[in-house]
Structures are given as structure tokens and as C-alpha cells.
Amino acid sequence: MKLTTPMLRSSLFLLLLLFAGSAMAETVAPFVKGTLIDAKTENEVEDVRMTIQNLDSTKFYKAKTNGDGVFEFKDIPLGSYKLVVTDRVYNRVVVPFTLDSNHVENGYTFTTFPVGRKVSWMLDWGNRGDQEHYWSHFVSKILIIIYFSCLILIFFYSVLQLSLAITYMRKKKERLSEPTPAFDLNNAPKVTVQLPMFNEMYVADRIIETVAKFDYPRDKFQIQVLDDSTDETKDLIAKKVAEVAATGINIQHIHRVDRTGYKAGALDAAMDQVEGDFIAIFDADFVPDPDFLLKTIPYFQDEKVGVVQTRWGHINKDYSILTELQAFGLNGHFAIEQGGRNSAGHYINFNGTGGVWRKKCIEDAGGWEHDTLTEDLDLSYRAQMKGWKFKYLENVVAPAELPITMSALKSQQHRWMKGGAECFIKMWKRLVTTKNLRFTDRIHGLSHLFNSSVFIFILIISLLSMPVLHIKDSFSDLNYILQYGVIFLLSTAFLMVYYWNAYRDKTDNKLGSFFRFVGRFFQFLIVSMGLALNNTVAVLEGYMGIKSSFVRTPKFNVSKKSEFKGNKYDKKKLSILNIGEGILFVLFAYTAINRAIYGDLGMVPFHLMLAIGYGMVFFYSIAEIRTANKAIREAEKEAA
Numbered sequence: 115m116k117l118t119t120p121m122l123r124s125s126l127f128l129l130l131l132l133f134a135g136s137a138m139a140e141t142v143a144p145f146v147k148g149t150l151i152d153a154k155t156e157n158e159v160e161d162v163r164m165t166i167q168n169l170d171s172t173k174f175y176k177a178k179t180n181g182d183g184v185f186e187f188k189d190i191p192l193g194s195y196k197l198v199v200t201d202r203v204y205n206r207v208v209v210p211f212t213l214d215s216n217h218v219e220n221g222y223t224f225t226t227f228p229v230g231r232k233v234s235w236m237l238d239w240g241n242r243g244d245q246e247h248y249w250s251h252f253v254s255k256i257l258i259i260i261y262f263s264c265l266i267l268i269f270f271y272s273v274l275q276l277s278l279a280i281t282y283m284r285k286k287k288e289r290l291s292e293p294t295p296a297f298d299l300n301n302a303p304k305v306t307v308q309l310p311m312f313n314e315m316y317v318a319d320r321i322i323e324t325v326a327k328f329d330y331p332r333d334k335f336q337i338q339v340l341d342d343s344t345d346e347t348k349d350l351i352a353k354k355v356a357e358v359a360a361t362g363i364n365i366q367h368i369h370r371v372d373r374t375g376y377k378a379g380a381l382d383a384a385m386d387q388v389e390g391d392f393i394a395i396f397d398a399d400f401v402p403d404p405d406f407l408l409k410t411i412p413y414f415q416d417e418k419v420g421v422v423q424t425r426w427g428h429i430n431k432d433y434s435i436l437t438e439l440q441a442f443g444l445n446g447h448f449a450i451e452q453g454g455r456n457s458a459g460h461y462i463n464f465n466g467t468g469g470v471w472r473k474k475c476i477e478d479a480g481g482w483e484h485d486t487l488t489e490d491l492d493l494s495y496r497a498q499m500k501g502w503k504f505k506y507l508e509n510v511v512a513p514a515e516l517p518i519t520m521s522a523l524k525s526q527q528h529r530w531m532k533g534g535a536e537c538f539i540k541m542w543k544r545l546v547t548t549k550n551l552r553f554t555d556r557i558h559g560l561s562h563l564f565n566s567s568v569f570i571f572i573l574i575i576s577l578l579s580m581p582v583l584h585i586k587d588s589f590s591d592l593n594y595i596l597q598y599g600v601i602f603l604l605s606t607a608f609l610m611v612y613y614w615n616a617y618r619d620k621t622d623n624k625l626g627s628f629f630r631f632v633g634r635f636f637q638f639l640i641v642s643m644g645l646a647l648n649n650t651v652a653v654l655e656g657y658m659g660i661k662s663s664f665v666r667t668p669k670f671n672v673s674k675k676s677e678f679k680g681n682k683y684d685k686k687k688l689s690i691l692n693i694g695e696g697i698l699f700v701l702f703a704y705t706a707i708n709r710a711i712y713g714d715l716g717m718v719p720f721h722l723m724l725a726i727g728y729g730m731v732f733f734y735s736i737a738e739i740r741t742a743n744k745a746i747r748e749a750e751k752e753a754a
Contacts, residue, residue: 492537495563
């Protein structure tokens, strides 16, 4: 067949179209794909927006990652491109790449690469217009200010404690070598010993018998048992008082049916029956030595001395790790705080027991008042602001019992912390405005009254430490501030110096003693952290004026675990605080483990200590509740 010109033209046109189609097919990569993972968690990320843009034109293509973190662009012409992560959540990432003839058949596959979030999930909110995370950044600044304010306040507290430790050590030899003033027993003043009690059936007999054996002229000696009991304790006391009275000792059983004012009310109500010029006071769990009055009364020859306070000893220190840690903390108070303040001439406090008052001092200061839970601290400051001097005797020890259960310890801590806050509210203005008071006395006095608030700061720092980690991950402009967290380490070091100088288990092996001390110190610090929630609630109640009854610490009269048969006064039930402590244990444990896994170790030790502390407090409490409930069930079975 002969081809005509039109036919030839048509054939050539078709060949050109086929050739062009083939050429076009060869210049397209069938896909461009890859996998995105979170830079921190290394998990695949879903719904991340991405584009690829041709560098020789304005043309671009869009895609999003699927549930497996995979993105895919299809049928992309050959050329030079840049892959761009354009997501709102993740940081912008630009990756240049080129599609050439090698990718026509097999496409282009990126190796898996990580992308970092713009901010942590906790702070992924708060845009203002086109300013991403404006409000979350603003709130982060506020949180950091609060966080570091608390750190600075704790640092200030630790500096004051360090200064007391330095004063204590500087004057220790002089203080301990001070001779007891000469004392003529023939001219001994009359002394009244007051024993305030409320439902103390386990220890009432012991303290009465102990005080009755005091080595002091019988004609100059009176015992008052101030009994507010509502159970069989009042009958036990009556019987024991009768036995002691039969030996010729001047002893009275003063029983109140109206418990107004609690301990302070009992002390105040008995004042008009006090025969002595001096009043020694002991709680029911104390076992003072027979020569207690002979060692304390001579110091009242100085007419300006209104109180002589002695150091508490610990009958059952070795009962458990809980009692050992309490002894460790109390030794710090009775060595450094009392000894250091007294040596420097600052105000100290009567500790509620184990001390002696001049009756005239109590009256001059306004008497016992019961508008706070720590009537001893309250009266102490009122007396010293009246000009009375307090004498602290570290080398005279009044042994006492430590709480052996977590519930009893928390009850005691709650009363002390709340009472301290109440006294601060009541006294701080007077302390600031009292004339002829040294500036350092005002500072140490305010710190003394305010120091229970340190638990508020510990709790705030603990809770804020979790968002602070997210702030560190999110806002680089705020990171530089976090380096000043070293303040916390300095505070810890200062407190170590404080407690080392009060540590009473030192031996000739100084290195061994120091290592034992370090272990005990961090155990004490951990449990103190675990008590922060309980104590913070108490302090806030004190500042807010929330009134509550005086809940005295249950006494057990045991020194070994084999002696413990239970205590009907040690009430145990699950509370909202127990639940809160359990939640904090889980939160801090998770945070510590999570950060350790991802290699961010900065705060792991701190969070681990918090987790252990709250865990100990929580599990101790739960175990005691279970034991108590089991005992109740067994008692009910026996009764049935």
C-alpha cells in the first residue's frame, strides 16, 4: 500500500505521542516514603504533616504519617527536592534529596529519622494569634519563679541551721564543761511536779512511780497528776496516787471532767493549787532520773532564769528504723537548735516536757493559753519577750518514748507543725516590734516559728519538679535558669553539717562513723520528704486558723517488738492523706523510671528519694491498718 502524505503525518504523530508517553513514564518516581519516630520516645508518630517541594519550581506535594509513622508521596517527577516537616506539634525539619533515573523503578525511601516535639505534651497549648505556645511559655515562667523562690527559702533555712551548728561547735566545750551551781539542799526551794495525762493506761503507773522516787527533800516536794482521762486510766491513776500518798509523799490527783484547753487547760486550771515556787513538767511517756531536780533547780539561783530545759533521751531508739530516724532528727533539734540558739543568746523554747518553770515566770508571761496546739512554744516566746532567760542543759537527759507506729508519728508531727504555724501567726508581729531585741534574735526567732513551713516548700518543689522537667524539654530560653538548681545541693550539704554535729552514734572509727551517718542522714531525709504532704496540710491548717482538738501521741510502753501487744488509742483508718501519699509514690516512681530510661538523669535521684519516702509512709500506714483490722476481727470472733 502506498502511504499518502496525510497518513504519514498521522503515523509520525502517533509515534511521537508514544515516545513522549514513554519518556514521561521514565521521569517519574513511583513513590517517596519513609518513617518518622519521636526523637525522645523512639515511637512512630501519627498524623505528622509533611511536604516535599521542588527546588526548581514552586510546586509541592503534601502527605501525613499513618499509624505506623509512615509517610508516602506518589508519582513524583524527577528533580531536586526538599522534604519539610510542617507539623504544628513537631519541630520543622528540612531534608534535601534528589530524584534521578535510579529512582524510576524502585522509588525513594528515606531511612527512619527522628523528629522532636516543639514543646512537651504538657505544654502543648496556649497559642496567641500566630505566637505558638505563648501562654504555656508565660505560665512556665511563673512556675519557675515559684520553684526557685521555694529553693531560695529552703536555702535560707539551711544557712540559718548551718550558722547554729557553727555556734554550737564553737561553744560546745565551754558549755559542757560548765559546772553545776552550788546547791544547798537545806535551803532548797519547794518544787511541784506536774504530770498532765489523758487516757494513758499503758504508762500512767510508770511515770508516777518514777517521779515519786525523785531525790529531793520530801517537805519541799509536791506531785500533781493532772488527769483528763475518760476511760479506765482515771481509776488506775487514783489507785497509784493512793499508794504513793501512803508512803508520805505530797501527791494530788486532779481529775477534770471538762477538757477545755486540753493540756494547756489542765496546766492552767491547776495553777491555783501549785505549792512550789518551781514547776517541773513531764509527759506520761518520760522516765526522768531520780536526780533530775538536783541537776536543774540550782540554775534558778539566777533570778532572771525562767526556764531550765533538758535534752530528751530515747528509751526505745533501737525498736525499728522508724524510731532510729526519729531519734536522729530529735538529736539535731536538742543539740544544734536548742544548744546553738542558747549559746548565741537567741530565743529557745520549752519543749512541753522534761523541763522546769519558775512559777513567777509563767504568771508574768500571762499564764498558759490554749489558742494554739503548742502551748509550750507560745508561752516560751511570751516569757522571753518579757525579759526572762531560758537555760538549756544538754548534758542533763530526760529519757522518753518515741512513737513506734507511722500513724502515731504522723499524729505527733501534725500537732507540732500545726502548732508551730499557729504560734507564728500569733507571735510574729510582737517579735518584730519588741524593743531592745537584737536583729539576729529577730531573724532567728522568726525562722524558729516559721520553720515548720519548710515542708510546704518541699512539697511545692516536689510537685513542680515534674512540670519543670517538661519546661526544660520545651523552652530553651528558660533552660539556663535551671542550672541554678545546684542551690538544692548546697542546702543538702549545709544540713549534713548540721546533723553531723548532732550525730550521737559516733565511734573512734571516724571514717566508719561518717559513712554510717551519711546513710542515716539520707534515710532521714527520705522519710522527711515522705511526710511533707501530712505536715503541709497541718501547717496550712495552722495558717488558715482551722481549729482542731489536741490529739496526743499514743504511748506504748514497749522497747522491743516482742513486747508490743497493740494499743487501743492508736486509731488507724484509711484517709484521704493516705491515698494522696500513695498517688505521689506512683507519680514520683514513674517519673524517676521514665527519665532514667531516656537518659535524663538530672532529677532522677531527687524523684527516687521522693518515691521511696512516700512509698515508706504509704505502705507503713496500709500495713498498720491491715494489722489493726485483723486484730479487730479476731477480737470480734473471740467475743462471739
